[in-house]
Amino acid sequence: MRKALLALLYFLAAVVALAFLALPIVAIFVHVPPGRLIDQLSNPVVTDALIVSFKTTLIAQAFILLFGTPTAYVLASRRFPGRSLCVTLVELPLVLPPAVAGIGLLAAFGRFGLLGSSLSAAGITIPFTQTAVTIAVAFVASPLYIRQAIAAFETIDPNLVAASRTLGAGPARTFFRVILPLSRGGLAAGEALAFARGLGEFGATIMFAGSLQKVTQTLPLAIYAEFEVNFDVTLAISALLILISAALLISLKLASQWQPSTPTSHSRFGLLSWS
Amino acid sequence: MAALHADFALPLRSFELELALEVDRTVALVGPSGAGKTSVLRAIAGLVRPPRGRIALGDDVWLDTARRLFRKPDERRVGLVFQEYALFPHLTVRQNVAYAGRERADEYLERFRISHLADARPAALSGGERQRVAVARALARGPGVILLDEPLSALDAHTKGAVRAELQELLQELALPTILVTHDFEDAAALADLVGVIVDGHLRQFATPSELVDRPTDAFVASFTGANLLRGKARRLDDDMTVVQLETGELVYSTEWGEGDVGVVIYPWEVSIGRLQQHDSAMNLIQGEIRSVAALGNRVRVRIGPITAEVTASSADKLELARGGTAFASFKATGTRLVPLA
Numbered sequence: 001m002r003k004a005l006l007a008l009l010y011f012l013a014a015v016v017a018l019a020f021l022a023l024p025i026v027a028i029f030v031h032v033p034p035g036r037l038i039d040q041l042s043n044p045v046v047t048d049a050l051i052v053s054f055k056t057t058l059i060a061q062a063f064i065l066l067f068g069t070p071t072a073y074v075l076a077s078r079r080f081p082g083r084s085l086c087v088t089l090v091e092l093p094l095v096l097p098p099a100v101a102g103i104g105l106l107a108a109f110g111r112f113g114l115l116g117s118s119l120s121a122a123g124i125t126i127p128f129t130q131t132a133v134t135i136a137v138a139f140v141a142s143p144l145y146i147r148q149a150i151a152a153f154e155t156i157d158p159n160l161v162a163a164s165r166t167l168g169a170g171p172a173r174t175f176f177r178v179i180l181p182l183s184r185g186g187l188a189a190g191e192a193l194a195f196a197r198g199l200g201e202f203g204a205t206i207m208f209a210g211s212l213q214k215v216t217q218t219l220p221l222a223i224y225a226e227f228e229v230n231f232d233v234t235l236a237i238s239a240l241l242i243l244i245s246a247a248l249l250i251s252l253k254l255a256s257q258w259q260p261s262t263p264t265s266h267s268r269f270g271l272l273s274w275s
Numbered sequence: 276m277a278a279l280h281a282d283f284a285l286p287l288r289s290f291e292l293e294l295a296l297e298v299d300r301t302v303a304l305v306g307p308s309g310a311g312k313t314s315v316l317r318a319i320a321g322l323v324r325p326p327r328g329r330i331a332l333g334d335d336v337w338l339d340t341a342r343r344l345f346r347k348p349d350e351r352r353v354g355l356v357f358q359e360y361a362l363f364p365h366l367t368v369r370q371n372v373a374y375a376g377r378e379r380a381d382e383y384l385e386r387f388r389i390s391h392l393a394d395a396r397p398a399a400l401s402g403g404e405r406q407r408v409a410v411a412r413a414l415a416r417g418p419g420v421i422l423l424d425e426p427l428s429a430l431d432a433h434t435k436g437a438v439r440a441e442l443q444e445l446l447q448e449l450a451l452p453t454i455l456v457t458h459d460f461e462d463a464a465a466l467a468d469l470v471g472v473i474v475d476g477h478l479r480q481f482a483t484p485s486e487l488v489d490r491p492t493d494a495f496v497a498s499f500t501g502a503n504l505l506r507g508k509a510r511r512l513d514d515d516m517t518v519v520q521l522e523t524g525e526l527v528y529s530t531e532w533g534e535g536d537v538g539v540v541i542y543p544w545e546v547s548i549g550r551l552q553q554h555d556s557a558m559n560l561i562q563g564e565i566r567s568v569a570a571l572g573n574r575v576r577v578r579i580g581p582i583t584a585e586v587t588a589s590s591a592d593k594l595e596l597a598r599g600g601t602a603f604a605s606f607k608a609t610g611t612r613l614v615p616l617a
Contacts, residue, residue, distance in 0.1 A: 160363060162320075163355070163361040165347070166348045166351075166353050166354075167412065167413075168375050168416055169374070169375075170347075177374075
């Protein structure tokens, strides 16, 4: 009897929690009929924001992959003094309040900022441009990718790297033929997370880049801007972002299953510490 | 054929590995785990950088710390077979073998009878097949030196015999300087011309397998070669006889010279077993309970008190040896070796 009661309580708690999490998402879709949602997507505010969002996110992702992958590899494969400090530094933006990130970026790149003053002397202005949006996205999203990439690189059997080297492959060939293929699942998962985070970025962007339609107004900023103007537009954008996020989440789950089979050897040969 | 010269020192966690080797045929390094055997292979392959020493294959110098010369692993003609083979799990058998030498991959697949597995992934292979792929991959590189790290330890007993015979044939045919690391003296004796016993980073003895058995330099080497090792106190009787009082009380005689604390070395195949006490003054005799009887092919290993004896299956049958019974182990004074205790 008590057992049945307990089971019922578990069941009720699960129902309440799931309903609570699903309710806002369902509400967005039922509030406005799908037809009107689709109509709103052709609203110039939405299309402009969509273009700004994807352009800045994609450019930011390219930089994240380009700089983040080697950074993660160095942090995963080398042991050097100050390594854990570097890892902490990489993770810091994850826990930083977005507003602080925005202020930090202004303090660095703003007209009177650390780098900003020399940049404006060279005729380059960053705040409140599309470049600023890209920088803000890269700043908040890259730690997610780098962290995941470090974890992916660390799981690779060092013997496989050593085997590649003794088979005549240099560090570059070893990286592209052994390390990258073996960590692709983890890298893709990290990339999906970073992409989702970048697309949803709001706080740092509004402080550092403002919310100028066609220039710096991304989808989340457009929701905020249209909130008191046209509620249907905000619902349409929200629905759109839910669909994109769901797609990213599903691809993330697929990516994490996309791991090569288990390694066939244990770690007795360490990674080269000097090559 | 160029010989491999390796003479270097490498600090490890709790001791310094220090050794000098001249290898022109198959050399086995045996020793307990953690003795530094694998580190020898790592240093020769260039996976670690010894702070001092010289490693060269003929005129091809790979390491010379005096000249600050260090060649990276990919610049050394080394065929290293890893302990658990380290096959690339994301590549097929053919891609694994072709990793170092694309043009010769099919030739090696053929030679190692793994052509039918060319498109399989390592995860789908048996232990013996993985071993063949690993050796084929290492050879496809066209190495001047072969390094084998415990090549048989990942195999079950059934596969091991066949793989060992194959490997023996292969090494003979290749006639390249080869270093084989193993913790099994039998494997070393079967595959290598010379065996180095390495303990705590130092070579204790470097000799042919039969020399190691005949004249072990110390108790460790003796027990490693599979001998019985008993402890006792030795006293000279006359010019050609030493008597040793064992820790367990018995007296045994040896034709070798010894004084004070010694190790008494007796090989299992030099011990014969009887159910009755024989009166033969040339024989050492130890009475004991039969603690175990284990068949190994047509031989039977019998443990009597502190001694392991190896007899033929037929004589074991004749003696009706069974656990719990009493038996006598006898061995000649000339076959009783005395070594210093380590």
